[in-house]
């Protein structure tokens with residue numbers, strides 16, 4: 001490791017960050033809070049060539065230890081170590097939002113965030129809600145300028161809350177793309193997914209509710225109720241009439257009028273998320289609702305999820321594209337091993353969990369042909385995403401009723417935390 005230093009800041013509560021695709025090598029930051037909730041140790045980790053700090057490369061404790069070995073100026077390292085060892089570093093918690101009062105940054109930290117103090121800077125959290133297939137992921141990707149959420153033509157493909165960060169010189173919007181709001185919950189998986197939608201809304205400073213412009217206008221009360229619960233009356237809400245490219249301008253005007261008249265939202269904006277039309281209007285609306293304040297994350301960070309999360313999501317997208325009917329919904333993709341190797345391709349071992357033997361047979365195909373096609377398509381996209389060559393190994397396993405098993409679902413990351421190691 002070519003560590004120079006490690007920076008610890010209360011404004012940066014995450015363990016690993018994904019930087020924008022073509023950004024310059026970044027400062028990777030790491031946060032440890034002391035007992036009083038304030039950072040007392042400040043270091044900075046830089047390693048050229050990484051788009052994110054992959055926790056597999058080095059464990060949290062190793063990282064701290066390496067810094068401690070180098071830096072003699074740390075007085076109270078024993079306390080620091082105690083604190084680190086008390087934290088289960090194999091999980092990333094997705095539901096926390098840094099306390100605004102804790103994000104009062106000093107000059108050094110502002111410099112680290114690439115942020116020059118400005119009274120007009122706005123930052124905050126935005127929950128993106130809507131029924132399945134209305135275009136939430138497409139809009140979130142368009143706003144961030146990079147594909148983070150998988151997009152398919154099938155409903156209910158987003159299972160996790162995907163956090164994407166959209167930064168500009170004067171703003172930082174942190175978007176939660178959420179699974180489609182659904183009334184009927186078939187499995188425990190569905191209820192846990194909806195719980196995640198709610199916790200996204202709890203963190204939000206404002207809310208976008210997407211509807212499909214091609215569909216007959218419909219009440220959004222159920223989306224607001226399911227997605228926001230008690231917060232529904234208090235948060236500024238924008239109704240986004242998406243897929244306007246698919247209908248005639250006259251029809252858009254009629255639907256706009258309907259939604260303005262029959263829903264209790266602050267504004268309605270027609271857009272085409274797919275083609276980026278109207279997306280700037282949405283950004284302007286969000287900016288008018290976010291509080292002024294410093295950024296939460298460095299400006300070149302686009303997500304806090306680890307690379308392995310996106311690897312699993314890319315494979316899930318390919319499953320949706322290749323297989324029909326219920327099969328994609330019955331699959332869970334887990335990255336069980338992710339090794340970065342200095343002199344060889346990265347090694348990624350993945351298991352696809354299915355509920356029945358019949359699904360396993362379909363996934364693998366005759367002589368393993370279908371699985372081979374899947375692995376090739378996934379590998380190409382993963383290499384494009386990671387900007388490096390990988391060796392991808394996929395195995396299909398059967399676990400009866402995994403969608404009903406709360407313990408397993410938590411282990412797979414549906415309980416608000418995902419595995420980092």
Ligand SMILES: Nc1nc2c(ncn2[C@@H]2O[C@H](COP(=O)(O)OP(=O)(O)OP(=O)(O)O)[C@@H](O)[C@H]2O)c(=O)[nH]1
Pocket residue numbers: 130131132133134135136137138139150151152153154155156157158159178179180181242243244245246271272273274275
């Ligand atoms: N024509 C058109 N298609 C769109 C637009 N936005 C999204 N789509 C398509 O609609 C489908 C669903 O888009 P997603 O972004 O996956 O929808 P979602 O709301 O995230 O879906 P869930 O995962 O089910 O919650 C995809 O085929 C998109 O390409 C749009 O503005 N115009």
